[in-house]
Amino acid sequence: xxxxxxxxxxxxxxxxxxxxxxxxxxxxxxxxxxxxxxxxxxxxxxxxxxxxxxxxxxxxxxxxxxxxxxxxxxxxxxxxxxxxxxxxxxxxxxxxxxxxxxxxxxxxxxxxxxxxxxxxxxxxxxxxxxxxxxxxxxxxxxxxxxxxxxxxxxxxxxxxxxxxxxxxxxxxxxxxxxxxxxxxxxxxxxxxxxxxxxxxxxxxxxxxxxxxxxxxxxxxxxxxxxxxxxxxxxxxxxxxxxxxxxxxxxxxxxxxxxxxxxxxxxxxxxxxxxxxxxxxxxxxxxxxxxxxx
Amino acid sequence: xxxxxxxxxxxxxxxxxxxxxxxxxxxxxxxxxxxxxxxxxxxxxxxxxxxxxxxxxxxxxxxxxxxxxxxxxxxxxxxxxxxxxxxxxxxxxxxxxxxxxxxxxxxxxxxxxxxxxxxxxxxxxxxxxxxxxxxxxxxxxxxxxxxxxxxxxxxxxxxxxxxxxxxxxxxxxxxxxxxxxxxxxxxxxxxxxxxxxxxxxxxxxxxxxxxxxxxxxxxxxxxxxxxxxxxxxxxxxxxxxxxxxxxxxxxxxxxxxxxxxxxxxxxxxxxxxxxxxxxxxxxxxxxxxxxxxxxxxxxxxxxxxxxxxxxxxxxxxxxx
Numbered sequence: 001x002x003x004x005x006x007x008x009x010x011x012x013x014x015x016x017x018x019x020x021x022x023x024x025x026x027x028x029x030x031x032x033x034x035x036x037x038x039x040x041x042x043x044x045x046x047x048x049x050x051x052x053x054x055x056x057x058x059x060x061x062x063x064x065x066x067x068x069x070x071x072x073x074x075x076x077x078x079x080x081x082x083x084x085x086x087x088x089x090x091x092x093x094x095x096x097x098x099x100x101x102x103x104x105x106x107x108x109x110x111x112x113x114x115x116x117x118x119x120x121x122x123x124x125x126x127x128x129x130x131x132x133x134x135x136x137x138x139x140x141x142x143x144x145x146x147x148x149x150x151x152x153x154x155x156x157x158x159x160x161x162x163x164x165x166x167x168x169x170x171x172x173x174x175x176x177x178x179x180x181x182x183x184x185x186x187x188x189x190x191x192x193x194x195x196x197x198x199x200x201x202x203x204x205x206x207x208x209x210x211x212x213x214x215x216x217x218x219x220x221x222x223x224x225x226x227x228x229x230x231x232x233x234x235x236x237x238x239x240x241x242x243x244x245x246x247x248x249x250x251x252x253x254x255x256x257x258x259x260x261x262x263x264x265x266x267x268x269x270x271x272x273x274x275x276x277x278x279x280x281x282x283x284x285x286x287x288x289x290x291x292x293x
Numbered sequence: 294x295x296x297x298x299x300x301x302x303x304x305x306x307x308x309x310x311x312x313x314x315x316x317x318x319x320x321x322x323x324x325x326x327x328x329x330x331x332x333x334x335x336x337x338x339x340x341x342x343x344x345x346x347x348x349x350x351x352x353x354x355x356x357x358x359x360x361x362x363x364x365x366x367x368x369x370x371x372x373x374x375x376x377x378x379x380x381x382x383x384x385x386x387x388x389x390x391x392x393x394x395x396x397x398x399x400x401x402x403x404x405x406x407x408x409x410x411x412x413x414x415x416x417x418x419x420x421x422x423x424x425x426x427x428x429x430x431x432x433x434x435x436x437x438x439x440x441x442x443x444x445x446x447x448x449x450x451x452x453x454x455x456x457x458x459x460x461x462x463x464x465x466x467x468x469x470x471x472x473x474x475x476x477x478x479x480x481x482x483x484x485x486x487x488x489x490x491x492x493x494x495x496x497x498x499x500x501x502x503x504x505x506x507x508x509x510x511x512x513x514x515x516x517x518x519x520x521x522x523x524x525x526x527x528x529x530x531x532x533x534x535x536x537x538x539x540x541x542x543x544x545x546x547x548x549x550x551x552x553x554x555x556x557x558x559x560x561x562x563x564x565x566x567x568x569x570x571x572x573x574x575x576x577x578x579x580x581x582x583x584x585x586x587x588x589x590x591x592x593x594x595x596x597x598x599x600x601x602x603x604x605x606x607x608x609x610x611x612x613x
Contacts, residue, residue: 029419029420035428036420036427038485039485042442043434043442045445045452046442104327106326109323110320116321119320122328132586133562138338139338139569139575140338141334142569144341159334162334163335195316196319224435224436224437226435226544231569231570242438245438246437258445262441262445265441269433272433272434273433276430276433280425283429284489284493287486287490288493
């Protein structure tokens with residue numbers, strides 16, 4: 001999988017293009033530039049707008065002048081509770097990721113390596129659950145959480161998040177485990193390891209990159225979760241960063257604090273953009289794992 | 294193992310090659326935590342939602358005792374019949390139409406743009422790392438934040454109207470332009486992702502196939518339709534299926550970009566969310582949720598049957 005996505009340009013992979021005009025050869029690069037602009041322009045606009053002064057927020061100049069960090073100061077103003085919200089987001093997304101990985105690794109290993117009855121049924125169940133619309137799970141869970149006093153708790157955000165994070169993680173991990181040669185475990189078992197030992201001492205260290213990739217993808221998915229966090233929590237101290245950002249209010253009812261929202265948006269997105277820049281190759285491999293045979 | 298994960302798993306340490314015997318037990322142990330969690334957060338809620346959909350919260354005063362009523366009452370299929378009649382019916386059918394039209398138009402646009410992007414990326418060798426990094430940015434931006442960002446872009450005196458000729462359009466007010474704004478924002482966020490998946494599919498096509506087509510004198514257009522497209526179809530179909538399912542439950546984007554309670558952009562999920570969270574009417578909310586659940590299931594079934602998307606054999610990442 002990783003190999004098919006490598007950046008190494010193989011000359012033989014060139015699809016047939018007829019170099020009639022020399023201008024045509026530049027066409028893909030024009031296309032590339034268009035794609036980059038398409039993807040980055042809105043994000044760039046968020047960044048630029050966040051760096052303007054509140055008074056010239058409606059400027060359309062591509063570079064803010066003068067630069068100002070007012071919006072960032074405003075975003076972190078104590079009455080917004082944005083810093084606390086960032087902490088909540090880290091706590092919820094981090095806990096979800098760790099729990100999902102622990103449970104997901106076990107299941108994925110069984111699905112990838114062990115032959116057992118109902119294996120296909122288990123696979124089918126896991127795929128099917130990932131297709132369920134979140135709202136069908138959320139409404140009854142809201143009812144349940146209000147009955148057991150879970151409204152305004154962290155677990156009320158973490159547990160439902162697992163409904164979409166767990167199938168995603170199991171699928172990615174299964175794909176990674178399947179790529180590893182079976183001979184490794186057999187060799188380990190001949191050397192006297194139990195299947196469990198073979199898994200822990202041989203497979204797991206080798207699968208570390210796959211586990212890491214899955215961790216990143218799961219973390220991003222749970223960091224971006226919105227509807228659950230919006231529904232099960234109404235106390236400001238427990239809201240996650242995306243929820244708090246969407247609920248920023250200006251000084252008056254009609255004054256939408258766009259500068260502050262853009263600054264908060266940049267801060268919520270920056271951790272993810274850094275992850276993406278550092279691990280782009282792995283993330284792409286993870287996202288396409290199982291998508292191509 | 295047990296020290297690592299805290300589960301009492303230690304199948305017969307004395308027998309090193311006891312594969313056959315222990316496998317079933319071991320598998321059950323390894324798989325059960327996942328099934329347990331999914332049972333709690335998926336199976337139980339679905340069953341519970343079906344039950345809730347037949348109840349309504351009691352409102353008003355008991356005519357016999359004069360006490361304010363609390364609790365729920367069984368109302369049969371009232372919640373479901375309400376979905377198709379009267380004012381609630383009109384709201385629901387409108388939301389259903391929005392959900393469906395968003396899905397058809399947005400996913401259609403995303404597929405066309407995504408395939409184009411993949412073809413471009415496949416042909417260009419330089420700058421591929423740059424493209425890959427930038428393509429992941431829209432994917433990584435939280436959908437709720439993307440909604441706020443596009444709300445800013447689509448302000449009456451925002452940059453979209455600055456770039457467009459003519460009178461400023463009031464994008465974020467109720468109307469067809471709000472619907473279009475949501476489609477544009479959704480396309481921005483997910484077309485690159487489809488491009489990424491299709492690119493992965495393109496890269497496994499053997500080059501010999503293209504050379505053979507070239508020898509036979511096939512035009513680039515013909516090559517695309519007769520070779521490239523059929524060969525990336527399995528990848529594309531799975532991507533499209535998961536995009537369709539994601540769009541059918543769309544919530545974050547219309548909620549933060551336009552806001553709830555708008556005729557032109559309310560989806561079924563927004564409607565159910567409003568009933569449940571704003572009005573704590575779990576009965577009608579569950580009825581909407583169950584309807585959406587069945588709708589999604591039927592669409593997935595038809596899609597898999599008609600177009601043969603091989604879901605079990607292939608699975609893509611997704612985000613909501």
